[in-house]
Structure formats: C-alpha cells, structure tokens
Amino acid sequence: MHANDERRASxxxxxxxxxxxxxxxxxxxxxDDAIAHxxxxxxxxxxxxxxxxxxxxxxxxxxQLLLEMRREMTQMPHIDxxxxxxxxxxxxRSLAPEVSARLHFHSAIAAEKLPFADxxxxxxxxxxxxxxxxxxxSVVEFLRVSKAQARLALIVxxxxxxxxxxxxAELLEIDWLSxxxxxxxxxxxxxxxLARLNTPAGMASVQRDPSAAKARSQYNDSMRELQLxxxxxxxxxxxxxxxxxxxxxxxxxxxxxxxxAEARLTAMRESLRMARLRQAELxxxxxxxxxxxxxxxxxxxxxxxxxxxxRVQSELFGWSLRTQ
Numbered sequence: 001m002h003a004n005d006e007r008r009a010s011x012x013x014x015x016x017x018x019x020x021x022x023x024x025x026x027x028x029x030x031x032d033d034a035i036a037h038x039x040x041x042x043x044x045x046x047x048x049x050x051x052x053x054x055x056x057x058x059x060x061x062x063x064q065l066l067l068e069m070r071r072e073m074t075q076m077p078h079i080d081x082x083x084x085x086x087x088x089x090x091x092x093r094s095l096a097p098e099v100s101a102r103l104h105f106h107s108a109i110a111a112e113k114l115p116f117a118d119x120x121x122x123x124x125x126x127x128x129x130x131x132x133x134x135x136x137x138s139v140v141e142f143l144r145v146s147k148a149q150a151r152l153a154l155i156v157x158x159x160x161x162x163x164x165x166x167x168x169a170e171l172l173e174i175d176w177l178s179x180x181x182x183x184x185x186x187x188x189x190x191x192x193x194l195a196r197l198n199t200p201a202g203m204a205s206v207q208r209d210p211s212a213a214k215a216r217s218q219y220n221d222s223m224r225e226l227q228l229x230x231x232x233x234x235x236x237x238x239x240x241x242x243x244x245x246x247x248x249x250x251x252x253x254x255x256x257x258x259x260x261a262e263a264r265l266t267a268m269r270e271s272l273r274m275a276r277l278r279q280a281e282l283x284x285x286x287x288x289x290x291x292x293x294x295x296x297x298x299x300x301x302x303x304x305x306x307x308x309x310x311r312v313q314s315e316l317f318g319w320s321l322r323t324q
Contacts, residue, residue, distance in 0.1 A: 007281065008108065010274040011058075011085035033312045035127075035155065036065065038320055042125065042153040043069050050077040050122040053145060055111050055138075056129020057081035060089040063103055067095075076102045080116065082109035083129075111138035116145045123151045128318065131156040131285045131295075139298040152302055154321040155310060156295070157286035162315040164286045167279040169234030174276045176229070177242055183222040184269055187246050190215040191265065194250055195258035219250070238275070242268070292319045 043066045046052065054062045063079050070076060076099055086107045095103065109115060111126075111133035124146050130138060146152070157164055177183055193212040196202035206212045226243050230236040245268055253261040287295065296305040303323045310318045 006277060008084050008086070010277045011083070012087075013271075013274055014085075014278060016086075016088075034310050035312060035317065038155065038310065038322075039065055039125075039127075039153070040069060042123075042151075042322065045151070046070065046077050046123060048077055051120060052077050052079045053114075053116070053121040053124045054079065054081040055114075055124065055126040055142070056132065057083050057087065057105065058085075058129070059087060060092060060105065062125055062127055064089075064091055067099065067103070079103045080106065080121075082106040082111070082114065084108065084110055112141060113137075114141045114145050118144055119147045120145045121150055122147055123153070125153045127155045128157060130154055131287055132281055135295060135298065139295070142299070143301055146302060150302060151323050152299060152305075152321070153323075155318050156292065156321070157282060158309065158316055158318045159286040159288040159291075161286070161317050162312075163317065164283055166235055167282040170238055170279045171276060171283065173229075173233060173235050173238050174272050174279070177239070178269065178272060178276075183219075183226060183242070183246070184265070184272075186215070186219045186222050187250065188262065188265055190219045190250065191253050191261050192258055194253035195261060197254040198257075223247075238272075242272070287319060292321070296321055 039062060046066065048070075052063075052066070054060075057063065060081055063081050066079065067076065079102065081104070083106070087105055088107075089105060092100070092103065092105065106115070111130060124142060130142070142152075179185075193206050193209065193215055196206050223243065223246075226239050230239040230243075233239055249261060249264055249268075256264075292307055296307050299305050299321065306320075306322050306324050308320050309316060310320050
C-alpha cells in the first residue's frame with residue numbers, strides 16, 4: 001500500500017470511531033479552555049456572507065464550534081471542510097436542512113491540491129492538520145484560495161507539547177507490544193492450545209502437552225511485564241487497553257474457536273499498526289520554534305502573522321498562528 005493510501009486509511013479508521021478531534025484522549029467532547037477561547041476569538045468576526053475553509057477537518061470540530069457560536073445568525077456562513085481521509089461527521093447528520101446546505105464536508109482532499117477557485121475564502125483555518133502536509137505545496141494552495149484580505153488562523157503541533165510527548169511514549173509501547181517474541185506473538189502461539197479446551201479430550205491433550213505449558217508461561221511472563229511497565233509508562237492506557245483485550249480474547253478462545261480468535265488478534269495488531277502510523281506522523285510533523293517561524297514567513301503574504309503558544313491547564317498543547 002502506498003504511504004499516502006496508508007495515511008488515508010489510518011485516519012479514516014480513526015475518524016470512523018466518532019472521535020471529534022485528534023486529541024480524543026485529552027478532552028471529552030470538543031476542545032475546551034485556551035484552545036476553544038482561541039477559536040471563539042477567531043470566529044467572533046465571521047459574517048453570514050463569509051466563506052470559510054477548514055483544512056484537515058477530521059470530524060469537524062471547528063465547523064461544529066463555529067455553528068454553535070453563530071446560532072443567532074439569520075444565515076450561517078458558507079463552510080467548506082476538507083480532509084485527506086474519508087469523513088462523515090456523525091454530529092452533522094442531524095443538522096437542519098438550511099444549515100446543511102451551507103456546510104460541505106469533502107473527503108479524500110489533500111491540502112496540497114485544493115479543489116477551489118482562486119481567491120475563494122474570507123477565512124481559512126486548520127487545527128492540528130496543515131502541518132501534516134507538504135508545506136512547500138500546501139501553503140501555496142492555502143494562499144491561492146484565500147482572498148486578498150482573507151484572515152487565517154491555525155493551531156499546529158508543538159514539538160515539545162503534551163500530545164507530542166504522549167505520542168513519543170505511545171510509539172515506544174506499541175513497538176514493545178509488537179516486537180518479535182513479544183506479547184502479541186506469544187498470544188498467537190497460545191491460541192491454538194486454548195482453542196482445544198472446548199472439549200474434555202482437547203483439555204486433556206493440552207494438559208499433557210509441554211509446549212502448551214511453555215506457551216502459557218511465556219504469555220503470563222509478558223502479561224506480568226506489561227503490568228510492571230504500565231506503572232512507569234508515559235502512555236499506560238495503550239498497554240492496559242491491550243491487556244484487557246488480550247485477556248478477553250484468551251478467555252473466550254475455546255468458545256469462539258481458533259480461526260475467529262486469530263482473526264481478532266490480527267485485527268488488534270492491525271489497529272496498533274495504524275495507531276503507530278498516526279502517532280509517528282504526529283511526532284514527525286510537530287514544529288519547533290524555527291519551523292513555526294518558517295511557516296509564518298511562508299504565510300506572510302496574508303499580513304503580519306502572530307505566533308503564540310497554546311497552553312491548557314499549564315500544559316503546552318501547540319502553536320497558534322493568526323493574522324493580526
């Protein structure tokens with residue numbers, strides 16, 4: 001599979017889960033605190049006649065916040081929201097027809113090749129998205145579709161932020177789980193023995209088989225190591241979630257049978273692989289101070305770009321960029 005196809009598949013899977021944004025483990029519902037405050041300031045000046053573009057929208061956190069703020073408007077602004085992934089935000093399905101008519105989600109759209117005419121938008125926004133693109137191309141497109149006096153507002157990942165630190169920690173844990181001879185591989189070796197426990201004869205054969213005892217012992221060793229590892233991990237959730245899923249799988253292997261049990265384990269491994277891809281992208285595309293200054297310089301044709309750090313409850317959560 002081509003790398004871009006894998007990116008699309010990974011994020012499509014993530015957004016299909018219903019998560020509203022890419023920091024689903026850090027916020028319930030939509031963003032709050034400083035992030036929401038930043039966007040409310042941006043959206044206060046939006047007029048019904050404006051056309052707004054949201055790049056890398058995901059499940060539409062920004063359009064949702066904008067619509068919630070502008071309920072009192074007699075007519076909503078026209079919003080186009082694009083994403084490389086396949087998207088179908090659950091919250092947007094029940095919107096009134098007059099609102100839906102002015103909100104359009106576009107799937108499979110790369111920021112580097114936007115399907116809009118020159119000088120189309122009054123406001124262009126992106127939250128934890130534009131930095132994932134090839135900025136040498138996407139910023140050119142960003143500027144092309146913006147009107148001469150267009151406003152812009154971005155939040156991008158900061159290389160030292162909490163989400164990025166968590167991403168680095170999660171990468172370590174996924175690699176530990178998936179390593180050769182690791183927990184996932186040991187679970188697969190154990191499943192054939194567990195599947196034989198559904199009959200008295202099968203149970204007796206497993207009890208006599210030294211290979212079964214070895215597989216069980218190795219699996220238990222890895223589970224104990226996981227428990228110890230989770231106590232000091234920077235990303236314990238992925239370890240504990242995997243522990244619970246594997247515990248349920250091994251407990252039910254005799255009931256569901258070997259083939260379904262192996263299929264579930266394969267799906268679990270694939271889910272971890274996709275999660276690893278997303279976290280590697282997050283870490284790899286996060287911007288340090290030099291990179292965010294370079295991005296601001298690229299965007300300078302729209303005016304003076306104000307760059308600041310976004311903090312939530314004292315934790316660093318990203319960079320904000322905004323036309324003054």
